[in-house]
Each structure stands twice: as structure tokens, then as C-alpha cells.
Amino acid sequence: MTDSSTTLERAHQLLTAEDDGRACRDIPDEACREQPANFFTHVATLACTKTGDGLIDPKLVLSWLVNALGAPAGFVGLLVPVREAGSLLPQLVSSGWIRSMPQRKWAWAAGSLVQALAVMGIAAAAMLLRGAEAGIAITALLAVFALGRSVCSVSYKDVLGKTVSKATRGTATGTASTLAAAGVLTFGILLATGILPRTIPVIVAVLLLAATLWITAALLMARLHEEAGSTEGGRTPLSVVRENLTRLTTDRQLLIYILTRGLLTTTAIAPPYIVMLDQRDAGYSRLGWFVIASSLAALLSTYAWGRLADRSSRWVLILSALIAAAILASTATLAWIMPNASTLYLMLPFCLFALMIAYQGVRLGRSVHLVDMATPETRAAYTALSNTIIGALLLLTSGFGIIAQAYGTPAVLALFAILCALAAVSAFALKEVQSDD
Template sequence: MVQDKKKAVFRLLTSTSEAPGNLDISDTAREHEPDNFFRHVTSLSASKIADGLIDPKLVLSWLLTALGAPAGLLGLLVPIREAGALFPQMFTAGALRQFKHRKWAWAGGALIEGVAAIAMGLTAFMLTGAAAGWAILAALAVLALARSVCSVTYKDVLGKTIAKSRRGTATGTAGTIGAGAVLAYGVLLAFAGEDRLALVTGGLVLAGVLWVAAAIVFASLTEEASAPETSSSPVRRLAEDFGLLARDAQLRRFILVRALLTSTALAPPFMVALGTQTDTARNMFGGLGLLVVASASAGLLSSYVWGRLADRSSRKVLILTGLSGALALFGTLGLNAAGLLAAKAGLPVMIFILMIAYQGVRLGRSTHLVDMATAETRAAYTALSNTIIGTVLILGGGFSLVASFAGLTAVIAILGVMSAVAALFALGLDEVQSG
């Protein structure tokens, strides 16, 4: 009875009769797909909630400031979190490909993320000043490296356990659940008053518990064994993976589009800085809950829709997200020029639109990469693209220098152009879902 209800919900969410069709998974995987679908949704939902609870752009930035950490440490948060999770993948992917069941690598990475998040929470309870700042950055670096392991292996496990036409739905559903929970957390922050610091530090510990739970659930997936790939030296593996760029024009275009769409990840701090130039620190910190609510609302309203659209055409999702990102960024400049950006609804609306685009980028590029690759190339494509994007994000730190010399509006204009150009290049991507 329970299994029948689970299959009914599975069919409702995925709008499928489970006909074999072009599902690109084995008969055994298809038999376990409904159970695996819900395990993916559960573990990924827990991971996404945890991500929201430790958001470096918002939560950790506020926390370090509240703890009295040096201002210079704030600029290291996003590069450590984003680039640290992406850049190492080229060097770790070879070893991870030796795993017959790669779910264990993801579960191990999530477990380490949980320990690191709990360490951040304990640090916030026990330390202040520079010591707290450096300790939290160290824990964040460990968390980012563990995330790199999860990122390399997740798409491979997803590709083996969930059919092509339903992968975006699985990740989109998890995104919606995660965003709903983070939205509730943002509302609590908005009305926390003097208890905001305790709520933030408690959220870090809760994030750790959620990652541990995600590891346990993910380890219960029914995953068929993969044939371990022949081991080679990191240098040779690096050369082999970069050789894929020379042989696959679509991979080159996809990575270019994804690199240009990093504008949606890099822009929020500059938008917030532009919109709050006249705010006092008290007003900025008081708006933490509102910022979290705006970001989570965008994810809640768009994740499932983006996921369903990605299952039909991840190419079109990438085009739409590029256009949406450009709209938000140029809209920000327009409101600023009109003197309306500092209005009550000005900046939140622009952040909301940009976060909708950002959610689409994450779902669209993930689904496109999984579906364009084969079982043999999926791990290599993932590691290669993530390492290149990690490098791009590191270089993105240079926008702070641009802001110093040319101003915030110049940075936002450049990022807006990047987003628009991404949509243009995405027109040349293949419709991989119809293949």
C-alpha cells in the first residue's frame, strides 16, 4: 500500500506513466527509480536547506561582522565557498572514478560538510574577533573541499539512478522544499530582534545535522556498480580531460555559457552595496532576514518550474536565465539612476528577479551537463567544467578592484552584459533532451 502511494506521488510529480521510452537507465535502475527519486529529493532537500542556513553571501557575512572579525575577511567568504568547491575537482575526479558505488563518496562528503558546519556554530558560540573569523574561514574551506567531492559524484549517481526525463524534476523539487524551509528561517530572522545572533549560530549547528542526515539517506540509494576506470597520474588525467575541450565543440560552448552566467552569482554583493550605500550598519544587519526571504522566495517559486522546463529543454532554460539576469542587472542600474533603488521595494525586487535567474542557471546547467554526457564521460565533463568555472570565480574576485576604480555601477553593467551574451551563446547549444 505504501509503495503504491509512493509510485502514485512519483507519477504525479514527474507526469509519467513510467513507460521505458528513452530513459537511458538500466532495467534494474528503472525498477528502483521511484524509491531512488524520493531518496534523491530527501537528501538534496536537506543539503539545500543547510546551504541556505550558512549562505556566505548573507548569513556568514553578517555573522563575521557581528563577531567583530576584521572586515578584510568578509571578501574571502564567497571565493572560498564557491571556488573551493569547484576548482579541486579536476584533481580529485580521477580517484573518485575508482569507486564502484559513488554514492559513498557523496555521503562521505556530506558527512564532512556537516562536521564543518557544526564547527562553525561552536566557533560562533566560543570565539570572537579575528580568531572567530579565521576559524570560520578554515571550517568553510573544509566544507568547500568536501562539497567538491559531492559535486563530482552527484551527477554521476543521478545519471545512473534517475531517468533523463525526470532528473530536473528531482533537483527542482528539492530546490522548492529547500527554499521553503529557508524562507521560514528568513522570516524568523526578520523578527528575531536581539536574538538574531543566537538564531544564526543555532542555524549553523542545524545545518550540520541536516548534512549528516542527508549523508545517511543518500547512502541508502540503490545504485548499480560502475566499472572503475583505469587509474592514471593527476597530470595525465588533467591532460586527458582538457583534451575533451578540443574534441567536443558543444562542451566548449556549454562551459562558455556557464562561465558568462557566473554573473548571476557574482552580482548580489555589488547590488546590495549599491542599494545600501547610505544605510547604517544597524539598518543593513536589520535587513538580513529580508534578504534571506527574498532569496528563498525566488527559489521557492521558481525551482520546480525551472526543473520541469529543464527536463524539456535545458537549452531554453539557459537562454531564459541569461535574459532574466540581464533584466535584473540593468533594471538595478535603471532604478539607481532614477533614485528608486533605495526605495522599500526597489532593491528587494531586483534581488528577487536575479535569484530566480540564479536558480534557473543552477538547474539548467546541471540538467544540461548530465544529459549531454554519456555514462563514460559524465564524471570527466563534470570535473572539467567545474574546475574551469572555479577558476573563473577566483578571477571574479577582480571585480572588487573594478568597483574600487570605476564604481559599483560599472561592475553591475559588465555583469549585465555577461548575462545577456550568455543567452546569445546558449542559442547554439544542442537540444540534449531530444537526443
């Protein structure tokens, strides 16, 4: 055994040490022997892509960029739905051909490269275009980015389920999220302090750095030790759609999971509405502080959420839903009581910080719950089906903008709070999928 292997094993034991003998659960014996290396490959790969996600964040960074380029305001409202829905909707179809691949890591690596190329295109558009042309180009390239992201999403849970033990999946994703948050936090601090000026060339350079991270992630994933898996189910898109939809009538737990996740999409689309409450330059003058709030929340919470998800992803979903409901209700109340007070403006980054803690819990909880709930045979199908339904739901979120125009942003935040509270109720009906019983 080499020194590097010994170091990996020690670090792996330090991060994942359990006292109940749950090593190598739900993975092939061959993958068990590769646990330390595979675990840290996942950590490094996800750290790269999650850092990239933070650097181009459509809710904050791309919204600022589109605004700075003089694009019509409507394009800002399209960014989050295009990225989120575009990442999810294609998955019901793509799961068929991904399932036909004995090693799905190659699909993930290809999707990562597509994301890198799309981000490079956004950087080029920012340098060459202005106004509506810039808005159209960036939105279209973000749709391409989302397509690559969809391939990564539908393949990743299958790869994770084959290569990392059931008892440590949340820890791997939580550790990666923490590392990424530290990088994005540094970016936010540099913006807030003026060390990095808020200029288009600076943001373009940041976008190119993010593209490099996705390329690095693709190369790392290619080195992952993944045993060839079953290729059954690699049929035509129409047959995949038909079979997967019937699962909604036969698997009650899957239905409850999708309901819970659907209600919790509010945690993803709420941040821009919080930023909108800062009516001074639509919040963009404090871009750095909002980035700091978002990344600091991830830095402080993701590892803890991941560890808790390995014990009970159900309770992670319940707690994160309750936290989100409380924060959104409090923010809406503050906005109603003091709509133009300086105190509200000072509180908004703190409100975003607390909401993003809940959001990180939602992301980790739903991911780990789905992987542990499904079997190796159903994991890709469950992922594709749930993601496609959520993607369709996200297309409808533009309706919240209409509500905001008619009744005000605080009304939308109050509605989000109610939906999160309902999500906590539905999450109680989920089973403890981490239990061996």
C-alpha cells in the same frame, strides 16, 4: 507490492507524469525497477543539503556573522569566492579516484559528513573567537566545507545519471529545491519579524541545525539503490588532468557549455553587490528580508525550472540569462538615478528576488544540461573539467571588487548584465540534448 511502494509509485507518477513514453531513459534496467524509491531518495537528500546551504548562505548569513564578530571587512569579500572556487577547483583531480569507485554514493556521503563537521566548526568559532581570529577560522573552515562540497559535486551527477531517468532528473532537483526554499523562507520570516533575534547565539543554533541536515543527507544517500558502475578511468591525478583537458579541443559542445556557464557565474556573485547598495548598515539590518527574497525566489521557481529543463535545458539557460541581464541592468540604472533614495532601498529585496529566480534557472539548467549532454563514460570527467575551469574563473572575481571601489557598485552590476546577455547568445549555440535525435 506493499502499500508504501504503491504510495511512492503514485507520488512519482504525479510529479513526473509524461505522455510521450519516456520512462527509464539512459539508466540500467535494474535502476528502472527502483525509480520511485531512488527518485524520492534524491529529493529528500537534496532537500536537506539545499536547506543547509540556505541556512549558512555565505552571501547573506555568514557575511552577517563575520561582520557581527568584528572581523575585518576583507573577510566578507572572501566568503563567496572561497566557497565557490573551493568547491570546484579540486574536482579535476578528485574525479580520478571517484571514478575508481563502483558505487559513487559513498563518496557523496563522505563529502556530506565533511560539510557537517566544517559547519560545526564554524559554529564553535563563532562562539569562541572574535575579530580577525574569527574571520581566519571561519574562512579556513569554509574552505574545508568547500572541499567536502567538491567531492559531492563531482560524484553527484554520476550518481544521478545512474539512478534517475533522463526524463525526470530536473524534476527531482527542482522538487528538492522547492522544499528547501520553503524551509529557508521560514527562517527568513522568523528573522524579519524578530521572532528569531539577529544574535550570534541564534545564528550558531541555525548553523548546528544545518550540520544536522548534512548528516541526515549522508545517511539517506547511503540507502540509495545504486548499481555498481564502470571503474575505468580511476587513474593517477596527472593522467586525469591530461586526458580531460584535451576534451576542450575535441568537443565543441563542451566548450560552448563551459563558456556559457562561465559567463553566468555573474548570477552567483552579484547578490552581495545588490545588498551593498543598501548603505544603511551595509544591508545587514535587513538580513531577514534578503533571506526571504532569496528563498521565495527558489520556492516559486525551482520546480518550474526543473520541469522545463527536462524538456529543454538549453532554453532554461537562455531564458535565465536574459532575465538576469534585464534585472541587473535595471538595478544598476536605479542605483545611478537614485543612489540614496528610500525608493531604491525598498526596491533592493525585489531586485534580489528577481535575480535569484534567474540564478535558480542557471543552476538547474546547467546541471541537467551537463548530465544529459554527457554519456555514462564521460559524465564524471565533464563534470570535473567544467567545474575546475569555473572554479579557476571564480578566483578572479575579486577583481570586481576593485572595479566597484574605482567606479561604483552600479558599474559592476552593469558589467554583470552585459556578461549575462553574452551568455544568452552563447547558449543559443548549445544543442537540444533532451532530444532523442
